[in-house]
Amino acid sequence: MTSRIPGADQFTSRPMPRDELLRQISSTLPLHQAGDAEVDALTYEVVRHRLWAITQEMGETLRRMSGSHVVTESNDFNFSICDELGEQVQVGTYNIGLIGSMDLAITWTLRHRGDNPGIAEGDMFLCNDPWIGGGLHQNDAAILAPIFHEGKLFGWTTAIAHQVDLGGPRPGSFSPSARDVFGEAVPTPPMKVVRGGVLQRDVADAWVRRSRLPHLVGLDLRAKIAANKNAAEQILRLIARYGADTVKSVMRRMMDDAERRLRAKLETLPDGTWSAVGYQEQSQTGDRGLHAIKVAMTKEAGTLVFDFRGTAGQTGIINCPYPGLRAGIVFTMLPLLAGDIPWAAGGLMRCFEIITDEDTITNASFPAAVGKGPFGPAWGSGNLVAEVLAKMLDAEPDHRTDVQSICNGTTDLCVVSGVDTRDGAGKGFVSPVFDVMAGGYGAQVYHDGVDTGGRLIIPSARAPDVEMTEYLYPLVALWRREETDSGGPGRQRGGMSGSVCYVQHPDQNGTMSLVVSGTGKVANQNVGLAGGYPGNSQLDLVVRGVNDPQLAQASLIPAGLDELGGEIEVLPCEGESHLGPGDALFLHWQAGGGYGDPLLRSPESVRDDVRQVRVTADAAGDVYGVLLREDGEVDAAATEERRAQLRRRRASGAGLAGQVRLAPAGEPELTGLRRLDDNLAVREAPDGGTVLCVHCGTRIGPLAGGAFVASLARRDAPPTEAGPHIWHDPLDYVDAEVVFRQLFCPGCLTAVHSRIVPVDHPLPADEYRSWGEPAGRSDGRHGSSRAG
Numbered sequence: 001m002t003s004r005i006p007g008a009d010q011f012t013s014r015p016m017p018r019d020e021l022l023r024q025i026s027s028t029l030p031l032h033q034a035g036d037a038e039v040d041a042l043t044y045e046v047v048r049h050r051l052w053a054i055t056q057e058m059g060e061t062l063r064r065m066s067g068s069h070v071v072t073e074s075n076d077f078n079f080s081i082c083d084e085l086g087e088q089v090q091v092g093t094y095n096i097g098l099i100g101s102m103d104l105a106i107t108w109t110l111r112h113r114g115d116n117p118g119i120a121e122g123d124m125f126l127c128n129d130p131w132i133g134g135g136l137h138q139n140d141a142a143i144l145a146p147i148f149h150e151g152k153l154f155g156w157t158t159a160i161a162h163q164v165d166l167g168g169p170r171p172g173s174f175s176p177s178a179r180d181v182f183g184e185a186v187p188t189p190p191m192k193v194v195r196g197g198v199l200q201r202d203v204a205d206a207w208v209r210r211s212r213l214p215h216l217v218g219l220d221l222r223a224k225i226a227a228n229k230n231a232a233e234q235i236l237r238l239i240a241r242y243g244a245d246t247v248k249s250v251m252r253r254m255m256d257d258a259e260r261r262l263r264a265k266l267e268t269l270p271d272g273t274w275s276a277v278g279y280q281e282q283s284q285t286g287d288r289g290l291h292a293i294k295v296a297m298t299k300e301a302g303t304l305v306f307d308f309r310g311t312a313g314q315t316g317i318i319n320c321p322y323p324g325l326r327a328g329i330v331f332t333m334l335p336l337l338a339g340d341i342p343w344a345a346g347g348l349m350r351c352f353e354i355i356t357d358e359d360t361i362t363n364a365s366f367p368a369a370v371g372k373g374p375f376g377p378a379w380g381s382g383n384l385v386a387e388v389l390a391k392m393l394d395a396e397p398d399h400r401t402d403v404q405s406i407c408n409g410t411t412d413l414c415v416v417s418g419v420d421t422r423d424g425a426g427k428g429f430v431s432p433v434f435d436v437m438a439g440g441y442g443a444q445v446y447h448d449g450v451d452t453g454g455r456l457i458i459p460s461a462r463a464p465d466v467e468m469t470e471y472l473y474p475l476v477a478l479w480r481r482e483e484t485d486s487g488g489p490g491r492q493r494g495g496m497s498g499s500v501c502y503v504q505h506p507d508q509n510g511t512m513s514l515v516v517s518g519t520g521k522v523a524n525q526n527v528g529l530a531g532g533y534p535g536n537s538q539l540d541l542v543v544r545g546v547n548d549p550q551l552a553q554a555s556l557i558p559a560g561l562d563e564l565g566g567e568i569e570v571l572p573c574e575g576e577s578h579l580g581p582g583d584a585l586f587l588h589w590q591a592g593g594g595y596g597d598p599l600l601r602s603p604e605s606v607r608d609d610v611r612q613v614r615v616t617a618d619a620a621g622d623v624y625g626v627l628l629r630e631d632g633e634v635d636a637a638a639t640e641e642r643r644a645q646l647r648r649r650r651a652s653g654a655g656l657a658g659q660v661r662l663a664p665a666g667e668p669e670l671t672g673l674r675r676l677d678d679n680l681a682v683r684e685a686p687d688g689g690t691v692l693c694v695h696c697g698t699r700i701g702p703l704a705g706g707a708f709v710a711s712l713a714r715r716d717a718p719p720t721e722a723g724p725h726i727w728h729d730p731l732d733y734v735d736a737e738v739v740f741r742q743l744f745c746p747g748c749l750t751a752v753h754s755r756i757v758p759v760d761h762p763l764p765a766d767e768y769r770s771w772g773e774p775a776g777r778s779d780g781r782h783g784s785s786r787a788g
Contacts, residue, residue, distance in 0.1 A: 008366040010112070011189055013104040013132045014322060015349075021085055021107060026114030031084045032152040035252040037245040047242060047250040048342070051090045054234045055079050058159060058227040059092055059460075065223035068216050069472060070162045073464035074434040077161035079227065080345070081235070081251075082106060084153045087346030089251040093459045096334055097136055097374060097382075098160045099345065100327025104133030106144055106156050109190045121148035122197035124225060125190040126207065128166065131366055133323040136374035138185040139163050139173050143193070143221075145228035147235055149244050155251070157231040159224035163217050164430050167210035168371075170515050171417030171430040176574040177285040178317050178369040185371070186210065194225060212417075212430055255347030262338055262351045263302030269396050272768040273298045274388040277761060278380050279523040280361065281734055282573035283316025284369075288735045290523060290758055291318060293362055293380050296765075297388040304352040306385065311360045317574065318519075319364035320373030326354060327374075328362075328382035331457040336389055336404065372517055372574075379410040382457065383525050390529055391766060394677040400445045405494060405532055405593035407449070407456040408439025409525030410518070412538050412589040416579065418512035420474045422505055429473055433500065433587060435480055438463040440487055440495030440535060440591030443528070445678065449495030449592035451614070452482050474508035477501065478558055483536065483588060484613050485724045489623045490532030490594020491601050491678065496614060497536055497591035501561075503546065503584045512579040516540050516571045520590050522730045522738055524722075524756050530678035531742075531751035532594030533623070536725035539588040540571040546584045561586060570732055591725075596678040597751040598624045599643050600695075603634040619724050650742070650749045653715035676768070679745065679752045680708075698747030706766050712752065713744040719756050726756065 025031070039047075058079040063072055070076045078094040086106030091099045105127050113119055125144040127134040134142035142160035146153055166173045166185040173185040181187065193203045204221060208214035239247050275296040283291055291312040298305045306329060320328075329352060330345065338348055356363040361377045364370060383406050393399040417430040438452040455461040466477045478501040488494030504512065519525055524534035545566040558564050564584055571577055579585050606626040609615035620626045625643035627635045651657050673681040673692065680700070682689040688704030701708030716739040719726050730738040736758045743753040743763075753764060 004365070005367055011129060011131050011366065012322070013108040015104065016107070018085055021110065024111045029114045029119055030152045032149060032154040032244060032248060033084065034245040035248040037243075037249040039246055039249050039253065043242065043246065044250055044253065047238065047247060048254055050238055051081055051251070051254075054231050055081055055090045055092050057234070058157070058231050059094060061227040061230050062159060062161065062223045065219065065226055066161070067219050068161070068164055069431055069434065069464065070164055071220065071223075073462060073468060074437055075458060075460045075462055077159070079160075079231075080158045081231065082156040082158065083248070083251055083346070084155055086110065086156060087255060089155075089254050089344055089346060091343050091345050095458045096331035097327045097378065097457050098140055099158070100330035101133035101136075101323030102142065102158045102160065103346065104323050104326075105142060105190065106158070108132045109144055113190060113192070117192050119146050119153065120196065122194065123192055124194035124228060126193040126203070126221070127188060127190040129187040129189045130324060130370050130373060131187070131321045132189055134158070134190070135160060136320060136324045136327055136378050137371050138187050139166055140374070141166070143224040143228055144190060145232060147232045149236065149239055154239070154244060154248070155235070157228045157235070159227045161220055161224065163211070163220060164432070165212045166217065167212070170576070171212055171513060172415035172432065172515055174371050174413065174415055174515050174517065176317060176515065176517060176576060178371060180369050181367040184369055193221070199225065212428060254342065254344040258338070258341055258344035258347035259350045261341045262348055265337070266299060266302045266304065266351065269299060269392055269399065270768050271300050271770045272392070272766065274391045274766045275764070276384040276387040278384050278525065279758070280318045280376055280380055281519055281522050283318045285572070285575045287316055287574070288733070290734055290736050291315060291361060293377060293384060295381065295384045295388060297385070297392070299392055302351065305355060306352060307355040308360070308362050308381070309355060309357050311357065311362050314359050314361050314364040314368045317369040317372045318376040319361050319368040319370050320376065320378045321370060322356070322363050324370070324373045324378040325356065325362045325381055328378040329354070329385050332382040332385040332389070335456055335459065336386055336402065339402070375411040375413060375517070376519060379457070380519065380525065383409065383527070387527065387529070391677070394445070394530065395675065395768060397675065403445050403529070403595070405442030405449065405488065405490070405529045405595050406525065406527050407442045407592050408497065409520040409535070409538065409590035412436040412540065412587055413517040414540060414585070414587055415515040416473065416475070416512055416585070418474075419510060421509045422474050422507045431473055433502070434464050435466070435498070435500040436587060436589040437461045438498050439589060440497045440526075442526070442592035443488065443490050443492035443494045443532060443595035445492070445595060448493045449487060451487070451496040452498050453495055470505070474505040475502045476505050478503060478584065483725065485616055485619045486536040486591040487614065488526060488528045488533050488535040488592060488594035489598035489619070489723055490528055491596025491598065492532070492594065493601070493609065493614070494526070494528065494532070494535045494592030494594045497589050499586065499588040501584055501586045504579065504581050508581070514542070514571075514577040514579055514585070516577065517574050519573065521573050521727060522733050522756070523758065524726075526590045526593045528593035528754055529595050531597040531754050533598060533722045533754050534593050534756055535591030536588065536723070537727040538590050539727060541586040542569045542571060542577055542579060543567070543584040543586065544569060545582050573733055599646060600750065603636070603639050607632065607634050616724065623723055647749045650715055650744055651713070653717060654713035654744060654749070656713055656746065656749070679750055682768070693745040693747055693750065695750050696745065696748035698745055700745065703768060706764065709743070709763050709765070711746065713746045713749065715742050715744070716740070716759065717742070722754065722756055
C-alpha cells in the first residue's frame with residue numbers, strides 16, 4: 001500500500017510467515033518458542049478447556065467493571081489468548097469482528113515496539129488504529145498485554161471494546177460528512193499505557209481527554225486492563241501446574257487441530273469458484289451513488305482464496321483498511337464454516353488467502369475516512385463471503401445443514417446525543433440505539449430463520465433492556481416489537497426483524513442530535529439464497545409533530561406509525577438530523593433472507609405464519625400464493641389457482657407467456673444427478689455436465705463455466721414485488737435505477753435467484769469444477785494477502 005501521506009506507510013500491518021516475523025523482532029526480546037512436548041489426551045483437554053474458560057472470564061471481568069451501555073447491555077467486545085507471535089489460540093464468543101485483526105496489531109507491536117519503548121513484563125499497549133489492527137474503526141480500542149514467564153515472552157492476551165465516543169466533530173465519533181480520517185476520531189498506534197504493572201497517568205489522561213464521555217472511556221480502559229491482568233495471572237497459574245512447555249504445546253496443537261479439521265472439511269466440498277456482488281449506498285452525506293464490492297471465492301483442496309479485485313475505489317466514509325476486510329472474512333467463516341471446530345482462530349486463518357486491489361473501499365489507504373468500516377464494507381464483505389460459502393456448501397449433501405441465507409444485513413446505526421435535563425443538572429449523554437442488535441437470522445435449507453435472534457457475528461449479542469435505556473437516557477419507548485412480513489420470503493422464511501420507536505422523556509427539555517448510518521435501504525444486504533427473497537429494507541424515520549408527543553396526555557400507547565400523526569421525515573443512509581420534544585424516532589432494522597422459492601413453501605406453514613402474525617394475509621396471497629378461508633384454514637383450490645397465476649405473471653414478465661407449466665411436475669428421479677442447490681442439479685459428464693431443474697426435469701444448459709445461467713428465464717420487476725417491507729421508492733436514496741431481478745427455470749418458472757439490484761448488476765458467474773476429494777495441503781499460510 002502507498003499512502004498519500006508521506007511516512008504513513010509504516011502504520012500498516014499484514015500477515016507474514018513466522019520466520020520472516022522472527023527476523024524483524026528485536027534480539028533483546030527473549031521469546032518462549034518451545035511447544036513440541038508430548039501431551040497426553042487428558043492433559044490436552046484439561047488445558048484447552050481452561051484456556052477457553054479464561055477467555056470467557058475476561059468477558060465477565062470487563063462487564064462487571066465497565067459502566068458503558070455498549071459493554072454491559074449489548075456485549076460489543078471480545079478477547080483473545082495468543083502465542084508469543086500473536087497467533088490467536090482462543091477467542092471469545094462476543095463480537096468476532098473485533099478479534100479478526102488482533103494478531104496483526106500484535107505483529108506490528110512486536111516489530112515496532114521491541115526496542116523502543118520496549119516490551120517487558122507488566123506492560124500493556126493501547127491501540128485503536130484500523131490500519132494496524134486491533135479494531136475495525138477508531139471507536140474499537142484494544143489493550144494488548146504480553147505475558148512473560150521466567151523472563152521470556154510466553155504469549156499475549158487482548159481485550160477490545162467499542163467506545164461510545166473518542167472525539168471527532170460529531171458525538172459518538174461518527175461523522176457522515178468526513179472527507180478523510182482527519183475529520184473523524186484520531187487513530188492511535190500501539191502506545192504503552194501500562195508500564196511494569198503501573199497505569200501511566202499521562203497516557204491515560206491523553207486518551208480520555210479526547211472524549212465527550214471521559215469517565216466512561218476511562219472506566220473501560222481500566223476494565224480492559226483488569227481483564228488482561230486477571231487472564232495473565234490465571235495463565236501463569238496454569239503454567240505453574242503443568243509447565244510452560246506443556247501449555248505452549250497445547251496452544252500449538254489447538255491451532256494445528258483447528259487448521260487440520262477445517263482443511264479436512266474443505267476437502268469434502270467441491271472445487272470451484274463462486275462469486276457475489278453487493279453494494280454500499282451513499283458514501284457520505286449528499287452522495288446518491290451505489291458502490292460495488294465484488295468477491296470471487298476459489299476453493300481448491302483445503303484452501304480458500306478470496307479475490308476482491310474489481311471492488312469500488314475508496315470514497316467518502318464507507319472504507320475499511322485491510323485488517324477490516326480480513327475481519328469480515330473471519331467473522332463470517334467462524335460461525336458458518338467452523339461452527340463445529342474450536343475457535344483457535346490462528347489455525348483457522350491459515351486456511352485462506354486474500355487477493356485485493358489497493359485504494360478500494362475494502363482495502364483503503366491512509367488517510368481515507370474509515371468510521372463506517374465495521375458496519376459498512378467489512379460487514380458487506382462478510383455478507384458476500386457468507387453467500388459464496390453457502391453456495392459451495394449447498395452443493396454437498398452432507399453439508400446442506402450448514403447452509404444459511406444472509407442474516408440481518410448489517411447494523412442500523414443511530415447515535416443519539418444531547419443534554420439530559422431530567423434531574424436539573426444538565427448532564428451530557430451520547431449513545432447508539434442498541435435495540436437494533438435483535439436482527440433476524442437467515443433461513444436454512446431445513447429450517448426457518450430465528451426471529452430477532454441477534455447477530456451472526458456476535459454470538460453473545462443482546463438487545464438492551466428497554467427500561468435500562470430509559471433509565472440511562474432521556475427517552476421513552478413507545479414500542480419495541482417484531483415486525484410482521486419483515487423476514488425474507490422463501491420455501492424457508494427468513495427470521496423477522498424488529499422496530500423501535502422513541503420519544504423524548506416528558507421532563508426533557510431541548511433538542512437531541514441524531515447521526516444515522518445504514519446500508520440496506522435500497523440494495524438489500526440481507527439477501528436470500530436459491531431463489532429466496534431478501535428480508536426487509538432498513539428504514540429510519542423521524543415523525544415530526546406527533547400527537548401527545550411526550551405521553552403527558554396519552555391514554556393509549558400508539559400501535560404504529562399511522563397512529564402517531566405528524567409528518568414523516570425519511571432519514572438518509574448517511575446523514576444527521578435532530579429529535580425535538582414533539583418528534584418520534586423510528587428505526588426498523590434488517591431481517592434474515594429467505595431460502596428457496598416462496599411459491600414452494602408449504603401452505604400449512606404459511607397458514608401458521610399468518611396465525612402467529614409473522615406474515616400478513618395479504619402477503620400470504622401476494623408473495624406465497626396461499627389463500628385462506630374465513631376460518632383461517634388453507635383454501636386448497638384457490639391456493640393452487642393463485643400460485644398458477646403468479647407463475648403466469650412470472651412467465652409474462654420473462655417473455656415466456658403460454659410456454660410454461662402452471663406448477664412443477666413433481667420432483668423427478670435424481671439418481672445419477674448431483675444437486676447444486678434447492679432447485680438445480682447436474683448430470684455429470686466429461687464435459688462438465690448439464691444442469692436440470694429438480695422440480696420439473698427441464699434441461700437448462702451446460703454447467704461448464706456457468707453457461708446454463710444464460711438459459712434461465714429473467715424478469716426485472718419493481719422492488720416492492722419482493723415483499724411488503726421493501727422500500728417503495730429507491731429514488732429517496734440513490735439515483736440508480738433499481739429492480740427486483742429474478743431468474744427462473746424456463747420450464748416451471750420456479751425462482752432460482754432473486755435479488756434487488758441496480759439494472760447493470762451482473763448475472764451470477766459460478767463455476768463448479770469437481771466433487772473429488774484431492775489430497776490436502778498444509779503450507780502454513782496465515783490469512784495471507786496478494787496485491788492485485
